Amino acid sequence: MYLIRQFEEKCGEMYTRGQVRGFLHLYIGEEAIAVGAISQLQPHDYIVTHYRDHGHALARGLDTNRTMAELFGRVGGLSKGKGGSMHLFDADKGFIGGHAIVGGQFPLAAGLALSHQYRKTDGVCVVFFGDGSTNQGTYHEVMNLASVWKLPILFFLENNLYGMGSRFDRVRAGGEDFYPGAATYGIDHAAVVDGMDVIAVQEATKVALESIRAGNGPAFIEAKTFRFQGHSMADPVKYRDSSETEAWEAKDPITTFPEDLIAQGLVTEAELAEIRASVDAEVDESVKFAEDSPFPPDEELFTDIYA
């Protein structure tokens, strides 16, 4: 979680310096979800996510250097700089994309899950999505399709309460909880979890995955969370009160989780300091790696269009 936080802070800094361009959506505040959920996956499982994807990528173990280089648009990036921040991708790790058409990732996830079912493996596809995407047709279509076909798919809602500047209650008729809606599609395993509590996320994911791997079809988890910063770097955050942010910041997993660990005697301050120093060095190194990597050669414009 600390790696994600530091990486995101660095991305923000690099954006301000003009090294990272385009749209940049930081995952700051939501780290406990990616870490808690993805820690429970097997190497042959697939992950599909949305455009706020750095946290999922790093939690899956995508190379920090190549991730930063991708944001810099360099040839050493995960996708040689062709995808950028919103479209991180590492097929070898089953990380099949950040996707930036809201809700566009649901059908893809269904197909990846279908491949596991077709090949009779115990593999699963986890699809991460935000509350904003639940108003897209694909969300409803794929929940239904996955349930009818009993696909091994975990629908993981990161409910950070805001779709860009619109709070969910301005654009949603169904109330503040989303997970009860899963039952409409015959998805019986639907849970809600505190998205600021990494252990709770871990536990909820473990139980859901067991159900899916047992052949019970899709499961649904809603994690309540909050992004501490704006929707993207371009967002001046005029649509919400700072007191709301402060209330969530009090639950920041980057501070509360280490405090819990120390209180339980599971780790010492010195050990934490060591971890932090090593993470800080890793993030600094990623910037150096990205800076040293050249922009892709001109011919890359024309490659990778067809296999």
Next chain:
Amino acid sequence: MTEITFRQALQRGLREALDADPDVFLMGEDIGKYDGAYAVTQGLLEKYGPDRIRDTPISEAAFVGAGVGAAVAGLRPVVELMSMSFSLVASDQIVNMAAKIRYMSGGQVKVPMVLRAPTGGGVQLAATHSQSFENWYASTPGLKVVTPSTPYDALGLLRSSIEDDNPVIFAENALLYGTRGEVPDEEFRVPIGLADVKREGSDITMVGWGHGIITLLDAADKLAETGVKAEVIDLRTLRPLDMDTVTESVEKTGRALVLDENWRTAGLGAEIAAEIGYRSSDYLDGPVARVGGTDTPSPYTRPLEQLGIPQTQWVIDEIEKTYGL
């Protein structure tokens, strides 16, 4: 050689692929128990079972995108849309997912998927069911688009499309399903991206595709009665376009006509006509003649519907107007 229908050619191609490769599976609306809206998948559910012949909900975006996901995972889905008109509901998955996921991942994955769909008008289904969006998809990098006009091409292109590692839009003009033609019993392929000279001639090159080829061949017969020898080129693939075959013919005949059954404005016919002009203006006796569908929605009532679809006489009139033949 055996004479079979266009539909039977597709059926043969699908069965062969299902027999040859366990990674090939089919999905679409009512392709199983119902036997397919146009009966192309008739009998397949019985033979191959519900895992490989999958009836889907009426959720085009969901099952087309699921095809992309399955293909990314290494399977070879053949997805059927009940109509090319319905592809609009799935167009985000076609244009933004199928066509781009390879590029955006820097070449990490492939999308070996075929998207089959009946297309075209002329059977009084009114404006929203009579469209041919393969034209639009032909302008999208990352997709391949094929439009067979004969049973031979249908089988040969289907074999190539299923074996291709890229997403292929396979447009089947619904008026062609019952048409007949000779197909060899031995193995053959029609490569994607290769046009075909359907009739040789020395006086004018007529370029078209899909159902338009029937109109052009009919026009060629009529022109022959007045001594005009027309060459008919069937593009067969709309992306990538085989302009070399077209150019070779135009530079031989010195005259060109392009038939596009879709809306004339900003359609693929305009692109082909422009490219012929750009490549071969020194060889041309006049401007590239163009015949296209009217720039109107397609009405239900038959007299008006037919008024909007290019007819043989339009081709003949256009050639006379442009070249005085």
